[in-house]
Amino acid sequence: MIVAERKPFKEIAVAASGFRKVLVAGCGTCVAVCLTGGEKEAGILATQLDMAAQLGDREQVFSVGCVERQCDREFLEELGPQIAEADAVISMACGAGIQFLAEAYPDTPVLAGVNTTFIGVNEDVGVWTERCRSCRNCVLSITGGVCPISLCPKGMLNGPCGGADKGKCETDRERDCAWSVIYRRLESTGRLINLEEVIEARDHRDLLPGRQVHPAYERRYSAHE
Amino acid sequence: MSKFSDALAGGKFVLTVEMDPPRGTSLGEMDALAKSLSAKVDAVVVSDNRGAVARMSPVLAAHHLIKHAQAEVILTLTCRDRNRLALTSEMLAAAAGGVQNLLLVSGDFVTLGDQPGSRPVYDLDSVQALILASLLAQGRDFSGELSEPVAFFLGASLPVATEPPGLAGIKFSKKLKAGAGYFMTQPVSGAAEIEALTKLPMAADTKIIAGLELGAEQEAGPLVELAKELKSGGKAAGVHLACPEAPQRIAELVDKLS
Numbered sequence: 001m002i003v004a005e006r007k008p009f010k011e012i013a014v015a016a017s018g019f020r021k022v023l024v025a026g027c028g029t030c031v032a033v034c035l036t037g038g039e040k041e042a043g044i045l046a047t048q049l050d051m052a053a054q055l056g057d058r059e060q061v062f063s064v065g066c067v068e069r070q071c072d073r074e075f076l077e078e079l080g081p082q083i084a085e086a087d088a089v090i091s092m093a094c095g096a097g098i099q100f101l102a103e104a105y106p107d108t109p110v111l112a113g114v115n116t117t118f119i120g121v122n123e124d125v126g127v128w129t130e131r132c133r134s135c136r137n138c139v140l141s142i143t144g145g146v147c148p149i150s151l152c153p154k155g156m157l158n159g160p161c162g163g164a165d166k167g168k169c170e171t172d173r174e175r176d177c178a179w180s181v182i183y184r185r186l187e188s189t190g191r192l193i194n195l196e197e198v199i200e201a202r203d204h205r206d207l208l209p210g211r212q213v214h215p216a217y218e219r220r221y222s223a224h225e
Numbered sequence: 226m227s228k229f230s231d232a233l234a235g236g237k238f239v240l241t242v243e244m245d246p247p248r249g250t251s252l253g254e255m256d257a258l259a260k261s262l263s264a265k266v267d268a269v270v271v272s273d274n275r276g277a278v279a280r281m282s283p284v285l286a287a288h289h290l291i292k293h294a295q296a297e298v299i300l301t302l303t304c305r306d307r308n309r310l311a312l313t314s315e316m317l318a319a320a321a322g323g324v325q326n327l328l329l330v331s332g333d334f335v336t337l338g339d340q341p342g343s344r345p346v347y348d349l350d351s352v353q354a355l356i357l358a359s360l361l362a363q364g365r366d367f368s369g370e371l372s373e374p375v376a377f378f379l380g381a382s383l384p385v386a387t388e389p390p391g392l393a394g395i396k397f398s399k400k401l402k403a404g405a406g407y408f409m410t411q412p413v414s415g416a417a418e419i420e421a422l423t424k425l426p427m428a429a430d431t432k433i434i435a436g437l438e439l440g441a442e443q444e445a446g447p448l449v450e451l452a453k454e455l456k457s458g459g460k461a462a463g464v465h466l467a468c469p470e471a472p473q474r475i476a477e478l479v480d481k482l483s
Contacts, residue, residue, distance in 0.1 A: 183389055
């Protein structure tokens with residue numbers, strides 16, 4: 001899932017200060033699961049903004065909306081009537097959702113209510129940790145299901161750097177070196193042979209904006225282009 | 226190939242020292258130290274933005290020491306600050322200025338330095354950087370032909386406290402295959418750490434130079450004793466001295482060891 005954290009209140013309040021009618025739009029999937037941008041959190045933010053506006057003697061009205069996913073056009077359509085009434089929208093979705101909302105309603109200023117942090121997992125109650133950098137060249141089959149791109153700050157592909165100390169990372173002595181974890185996982189499953197081959201330098205064209213078309217839809221989209 | 230590689234190949238117990246380029250433009254201090262030491266040591270290792278703190282380009286500093294201090298230089302290049310294009314151009318520049326020895330390392334992560342928000346590069350890791358340097362020796366880079374082959378004596382780093390212990394061997398053997406002709410260890414505190422490294426698979430014929438680091442206030446005696454113990458023990462191929470907090474103390478160590 002995509003994990004996000006709410007922006008500092010002051011930053012949101014300043015961004016919204018120039019608008020009279022503001023819709024706070026939650027997103028019901030990833031950011032709702034990580035307790036950041038779902039309907040409940042959108043409601044809390046609207047209330048906080050309302051209180052701050054009253055205290056500051058600003059004439060602002062805040063309303064709340066929420067859709068299942070802001071990264072899907074069909075769901076975004078549901079926000080149409082509410083957005084028509086608003087001078088601006090604060091989107092509580094991840095960066096993708098915020099952009100898609102802004103694209104769907106280009107005449108209405110869209111503000112970001114959250115900072116998208118990473119693709120991760122729900123490690124424990126209230127704790128999420130990063131697991132994937134969407135690098136488009138997954139090495140998890142080789143590395144025992146432990147990602148050296150997202151779990152090693154240097155993204156080392158051929159073993160640990162010299163900074164690891166007793167199995168801990170040089171950037172945080174509390175965090176396991178990803179390569180120690182990889183080694184143990186492969187050792188326990190008899191697959192250390194995986195580490196003998198040099199992994200070649202990554203192709204960094206993952207930095208180009210991504211686009212993917214499902215093979216079943218290729219003809220449809222090529223016809224349009 | 227280089228004087229340094231000849232010394233190692235000849236079985237000499239080598240002595241190398243680390244020097245940081247200035248955080249400014251004056252090379253005088255580095256120059257004077259290198260001049261006073263160049264006859265006593267087998268190579269001066271020029272560091273590369275050590276500790277992720279910006280300093281003068283080590284390529285320029287290396288050229289300067291070769292020209293003005295007649296020093297045998299080992300140029301450190303990290304993968305932290307340069308992608309494969311920049312590493313290639315730095316290697317070519319280094320060779321053009323007479324550098325014959327490289328030490329290719331990942332480099333301390335930027336959060337360990339004074340500008341923790343810098344973008345770290347790590348386009349290549351140290352194994353891939355060694356592969357690149359080995360390609361240059363064949364007259365090409367990852368993509369195509371160069372106008373001539375550019376050969377260096379290649380070195381790599383070797384960690385001492387790997388956990389689990391077997392992990393050290395993974396990268397060590399990859400670095401050997403990628404062309405590393407010598408290894409410099411992280412700072413060691415006892416001969417046992419070097420002993421353990423020499424038991425790695427394929428380590429028997431490998432030149433492993435023990436890293437020794439002296440703190441600004443630390444007494445030199447025990448470190449000198451350790452260096453002598455390593456020399457007589459015959460496991461290490463030499464010692465590398467670093468005194469990053471008080472560079473002038475390097476001379477004190479060298480005098481006691483040369």
